Amino acid sequence: MSAAPLQLVGLCKQYGALSVTRDVNLTLEAGARHALIGPNGAGKSTLVHQITGVIRPNAGKVLLEGRDVTAMPAEQRVKLGLARTFQINSLFNHLTVAENIGLALSAHRGLDGRIGRPLPARPAFVEEAVECLRELGLLDLAGRRVSELAYGQRRQIEIALALALKPRVLLLDEPVAGVPSTEGKRLFELLERLPRDVAVLVIEHDMSLVFRFARRITVLVEGAVLLEGGVDEVRTDPRVRDVYLGKRGHHD
Numbered sequence: 001m002s003a004a005p006l007q008l009v010g011l012c013k014q015y016g017a018l019s020v021t022r023d024v025n026l027t028l029e030a031g032a033r034h035a036l037i038g039p040n041g042a043g044k045s046t047l048v049h050q051i052t053g054v055i056r057p058n059a060g061k062v063l064l065e066g067r068d069v070t071a072m073p074a075e076q077r078v079k080l081g082l083a084r085t086f087q088i089n090s091l092f093n094h095l096t097v098a099e100n101i102g103l104a105l106s107a108h109r110g111l112d113g114r115i116g117r118p119l120p121a122r123p124a125f126v127e128e129a130v131e132c133l134r135e136l137g138l139l140d141l142a143g144r145r146v147s148e149l150a151y152g153q154r155r156q157i158e159i160a161l162a163l164a165l166k167p168r169v170l171l172l173d174e175p176v177a178g179v180p181s182t183e184g185k186r187l188f189e190l191l192e193r194l195p196r197d198v199a200v201l202v203i204e205h206d207m208s209l210v211f212r213f214a215r216r217i218t219v220l221v222e223g224a225v226l227l228e229g230g231v232d233e234v235r236t237d238p239r240v241r242d243v244y245l246g247k248r249g250h251h252d
C-alpha cells in the first residue's frame with residue numbers, strides 16, 4: 001500500500017509554557033476532502049504552519065507521501081507536492097490571470113528565478129496556465145487583469161494558482177472568508193471540481209462549507225484533537241456542539 005499523501009505524527013509545539021499543539025495525529029488519505037475546524041485560538045494556524053514549514057514543531061513528524069519533511073524548508077516541501085492557497089497579494093494586479101499563473105509555473109520550475117520579479121511569463125507556461133483554467137471551469141477569467149476581478153474571483157484564482165503546480169496535497173486556508181454570498185456559488189463549484197487525485201485539507205470557520213465539502217473532519221480544541229470522524233459523526237457529537245455553542249464561544 002502506498003504511503004498517505006500527508007501524515008502528522010505526534011506534533012507538539014510550545015511557546016514557553018504555552019502548549020499550542022499537543023500530540024496531534026492526522027492522516028490525509030489519497031483524494032481526501034478533510035476539514036480542520038476548531039474555535040478561535042485552537043491552534044489551527046500554528047498546525048498549518050508546521051505542515052507548510054513556516055515553523056518547526058518541538059516534537060513529532062510531518063510526512064509527505066511517507067517522506068519525513070519535518071526539517072525541510074517550506075520551498076522544498078512545495079517542490080515535493082505540498083501547495084497551499086496563495087495570498088491575494090502574491091498576484092500581480094496589472095497582469096492577466098493566465099500570465100500570473102504562467103509566472104508561478106516558471107518560478108516553481110526554477111526557470112525565472114524569483115517569483116517577486118514580474119518578467120513576462122514564457123508563452124508555453126501561459127498556455128499551460130490557460131489549460132489549467134479550462135480544466136477548472138475558469139477559462140473566462142484567463143485574459144482578465146487581476147485588478148478587474150471581484151474579490152471572490154481572486155480567491156478562485158489563488159486556488160487555481162496552487163493547483164497549477166500539480167500538488168499531491170492542497171491546503172486551503174479559509175477559502176470563502178470574506179467572499180460575498182453572491183460570489184460564493186462559483187467558489188463552491190470550483191471546490192467541487194478539484195482534481196480527485198489531490199488530497200485536500202481545508203481550514204474553515206464556515207460550517208456550511210465544511211459540511212458540504214468535507215468527508216472527514218478533525219476538531220481541534222486547545223491544541224489537541226478533540227475528535228476526528230465523518231461529517232455526521234462530528235455534526236451530532238455533543239462535545240463539538242459544546243465547543244461551538246457553549247462557554248468557549250466561537251468565531252462569527
Ligand SMILES: Nc1ncnc2c1ncn2[C@@H]1O[C@H](COP(=O)(O)OP(=O)(O)OP(=O)(O)O)[C@@H](O)[C@H]1O
Pocket residue numbers: 015018020038039040041042043044045046047251
Ligand atoms: N508565536 C507565538 N507566540 C506565542 N503564542 C502564540 C504564537 N502563535 C500563536 N500563539 C498562540 O497559540 C494559540 C493558537 O493560535 P492559532 O493562531 O494557531 O489559533 P487558530 O486556531 O488558528 O485561531 P483563529 O481561528 O482565531 O485563527 C493562541 O493562544 C495564540 O495566542
